[in-house]
Amino acid sequence: MAEYLTPSELKKVKEAYRFSDEMHLGQMRKSGEPYISHPLAVAEICADWKLDAQAMMAALLHDVIEDQGVTKEELIERFGAPVAALVDGLSKLDKIEFQSQIEAQAENFRKMLLAMARDVRVILVKLADRLHNMRTLGSMPPDKKRRIASETMEVYVPIAHRLGLNNIYRELQELAFSHLYPLRHRTLYKAVKSARGNRREVVSRILETVNSTLTAAGIQSLVDGREKTLYGIYRKMRNKHLSFSQVLDVYGFRVVVDSFANCYVALGTLHSLYQPMPGKFKDYIAIPKLNGYQSLHTTLIGPYGTPVEFQIRTADMHRVAESGVAAHWLYKEDDEGNLTDLQQRTHAWLQSLLDIQQQTGDSAEFLEHVKVDLFPDSVYVFTPKSKIIALPRGATALDFAYNIHTDVGDQTIAVVVNHEAVELRAELHNGDIVEIITAPTARPNPNWLSYVRTGKARSAIRHRLRTFNQTESLALGKRLLQESLEMLGLTAEMLPPVIERLLGESSTKTLDELCIDIGVGTRMAPLVARHIMGLMENSMDPDLSLRDVEGRKLPSKPDPVVIHGNEGASVQLGQCCQPIPGDVLIGYLKHDQALIVHTEDCETGKRQREKETDRWIEVVWGDDLKRRFNCRIKVLINTRKGILAQVAMQLGESDANIVYVGMDEDPQHGSLQQLRFTIQIEDRVHLARVLRNLRTVEGVTRILRERS
Template sequence: MQTLESLGHRLSSYLEPHQINRVRRAYYYAEQAHKGQRRRSGEPYVTHPLEVANILAGMHMDHQSLMAAMLHDVIEDTTISKEALTEQFGEPVAELVDGVSKLTQFEFETQAQKQAENFQKMALAMAKDIRVILVKLADRLHNMRTLGALKPEKKRRIAKETLEIYAPIAQRLGMNNIRLELENRGFAAMYPLRSERLQTALKTARGNRKELVEKIQNAIELRLEREHINSLVIGREKHLYSIYQKMRNKKKSFKEIMDVYAFRIIVDSVDTCYRVLGAVHNLYKPVITEFKDYIAIPKANGYQSLHTVLVGMHGVPIEVQIRTKEMDEMANSGIAAHWLYKSDNDDDIPSGSHARARQWIQGLLEMQQRAGDSLEFIENVKIDLFPDEVYVFTPKGKIVELPTGATPVDFAYAVHTDVGHRCVACRINDRLAPLSQPLQSGQKIQIITSPGAQPNPNWLNFVTSGRARSGIRHFLKNQRHHESIELGRRMFSRALLDDGIELNDLTDEQTQILLTATNTPTLEALLEDIGLGNRIAHAVAKILATDKTSSTSSGNIYSPLMIDSTDGLMISFARCCRPIPGDPIIGHISAGKGLVVHRDTCRNISELRNNPEKISAVNWAPTVTGEFLADIRVEVQSERGIIASLATRIAELKGNIEQVNVDERDAHNSVIRFCLGVHNRVHLAHIMRRLKLISAVIKITRSKN
């Protein structure tokens, strides 16, 4: 009881008596609900909700959050339903409890899927009420403090989830104190030996550094006094997990990391921050490239500070952070500061970080709607949680925050999904640049779009933000779906015509026969399967063919499939023989890939000819457009500049060189292979004729296979 009393005492400093009574009532209700349940460590279960409420009380959270903390395991671990909680404590509290509760009533195939589904549920709840995540973080923090009683593999699993998801979320919300504790406890549980050895090394290093730290601190304090600046100078400690991360990611030794001395200077106003910066730059020489102004451009989580690196006595690097008292409290409490400083007349101190948190959660919701499943969603979230950012500008001067390593494509998707989809090129600081170029802070980015453009699957190889990744995947998935249905419709329609049936004239009864025989839910799903090459159109058509119709069948007498461009995802052109318009062609149906088009003479298709279901008659549409690849082999006399001459001639004739390989044959002759983009066979023949006129060219042929 003493603990509930001490909590009540703590709450009386900022809550009304009737609100404290509601929190007490929630405690008694939870105590009743968890009666007889014990934690692994042996103490009554209700001690856990009480501790979680205690952590939230430290953040000055409102009474509803504290009630939810008391009740957060009731739905999950007892027979009490959400409805019962609504009746007792009202809708907001019941919603908070439900948001924090895991999905226990579902069966999951894997632990990863379970974790992902639970996180997805929580993300949706966070969008309705941001307090859900604060209750969840406090719950996780207390679980990490009491990990001792669990089995080693469970410890590791919880620690991994904490380091991958909950600590980065705390960082995203600017809650530095909670993040540090989650990281250090997670690290100790995940890698006990590494943690222990680092701890020992750190103790030794601190002892050895003490004298120099005091010297530097005194020098800074004296200089600031001389400038009549009131300030507090603190030597900043490095934390175990951040040391470990730096050693791993930056491939640095423990000694290299510990050679840096870090200080924080806390002052009374923003104006003074910049004066202090001038004073320390006069005291020690600054490292020009290492200055960052997070006061003018706050980090994504609302963090503000001036960062600079100085070269001190004996050449030691000194990291300095300069900030106001409010910024310091904001950096430690983040979004919780919204409640920490909330008073009736002053509701706007931390609104910046609150708005940012809302914006981030809005982004989560968008990703959630586009992700194929919960595992893909959580993968995108993890990408977005890693904290390092670059800050770039739109042409109108608006700041856009992106993860480190982001490219113009990430920027385009950050501006708007449609801008991402239609993006074809970009300018960085008014100069044309490749879409895959990593961006750096301070650059101005302009995206060039085109109405007919669409995302390129290759973008997935270089984009870094979850938003871009999920946007591209979502588009490609949809496009693939529509294209495979369209291709399936054309193939099935043709197969039915062989049996004298029109696809559009199918009766409901015939459609039902098809769906039952193929065990597919809808005609659309069946057509998609045919388009993807998972089912053979002729075999499906045979289900409907009666003896009468099949006897009149006369093979593929109907029009073959028409190919009118290179843009389809479900129609691809074989790389072995590279067909171009004008070549006699044949289609081969490949599972999952749809239709692969080969030249009629291609060797790779010869064994498939005996399997007529896998072969499809195809033809070029008279209006076919686009650029098709063809390989040519040019035998030349070796002379200086010959490749340049060939390339110039090809460019003059509107051919596009995709690839060049040179096979040296001897001192006199060489063989050059070009992969060219051409419109059709006539265009290719024209290029080959004109290349033949160059005096150094001995022989020119088109590669067959």
């Protein structure tokens, strides 16, 4: 710290330490250590990143508001407004009463993320705080360990990745994995440790050959082996259905060269040394990742026929790859024109957080939108003027329109992709050229919510529907709810006794707000009506006789709820059984009026029904289904050359889109291999046709639809 801070800045940091030590005097951590050891450790991590004096002071003081009742005003007086603002952004909202722990947690994240949008140092200090807490999590009770580890994996790991803090990203991921799945972590650790000795000869041979080849080509370079993290190994085994040996058989190396041009020269040199694998080259230098990451990635066939992955980059690229936005963030005011590409991209993302907040009133909804944008898989598309736009994988043409500007998205009437007109819901792919056609009188459609992918688009559509169409949405929502109530033999006059519980469980303040949600498409009227009926049936109030005004008993078996698969967040298809049209359905009505749909024979659904029998309702498919549905199948094969290509070709000829493919040994029949596919199909009839066609492929012995 003394290496880069001035004497006057060091004096202020020491003053912050003395104040923090005084405030935490007598306070102990769960481990038995004095509490001041935690702020000191956080400050040490921040010093490694060379954060400025204000951030160091905030690191030392980050718990004094939350734990010791120090006011923000007192911090302003002692240490100045910028430091107080940083500490306030890091402090939790313990003083406010929330309806639930989930709501409190969502509001904490909302506050932290918004503070980060105004000053990125907030999240850098927060990540340092979370890193030290994860390093010392061993003294916590098991249930708290799992909760903190789960929260870390779900929110802080993606944020670290989004900001390019790869060292922190990897360590947080490893620590969270070790506490979430301790047995799996220990098993993998032992397996990797024993396997390293067998790999040493291959690694040494590759390093020696690559170093001598690059030196002979006149390229100054530093080559080292890349160890896979345990979580990286576990995730690859799980997602791709690979065995441990298959994952560990891929060797990874990093090549750091002295200049931009030599990245490509080194690539050509390596390709002349080992044979490249087709389709395994990515140029993240020409098109960097969203978090600023730049490298050339290539996979080659190395010694003994083993795959070898290489990352090629310059020293500057390597520094950004490891430290991301912390590598060279500007804390002083500066013109945007002087910012690096990485800083401009980060600034744009942080600004989008503020945009989402302005359009979203609910903390849980805000966090839902932000989490959608945190996951790193991206597609890169072009505007007609050749500007590159990065979007999350699966983003639609409408997401592109809202990425350009909220007004463009609101007024979109048509989209042209690669000079051809497409639907607004069309999914975009790398390299697409996208043109948006607008009309000043156009406005968002509630159906858009069922297929937009980005948080920015979703929050903008909901905001516009609420503000511009509020009167219409309220009237529509009331009409739809009234119709649904009447189908159950209920009337609006029967609601007052249960209205308070209804609003509490739906997180809305008034019945009008609930009706507006129905009108804009974020809730389904039949589900809200079923929820009301359940509240009335379970009420202990003797005045609720569940008879209508003419004294007739309510229907004992209401009509099933009709779904079409595009209802958005209000209806979710169970991932355990992945229902498709033609399946017999059953639905679980959650307390927030959302519906989880399972097939009737789903084992997971059966277990849940035994626990909460009164929350299950009949569900049926609608008639007009204009979308495809994911379905998992397993194909057992006798391995022979080209069989995978033949199976994939047969799927294509059967008009089934392949979403995922994996291959491993069949544990029950050692001589067979099993291919696992996730395909997109129309219904059970389409699935039957696909399976019938696959049976014609020579070598296919059995085909199963996977439900687990």
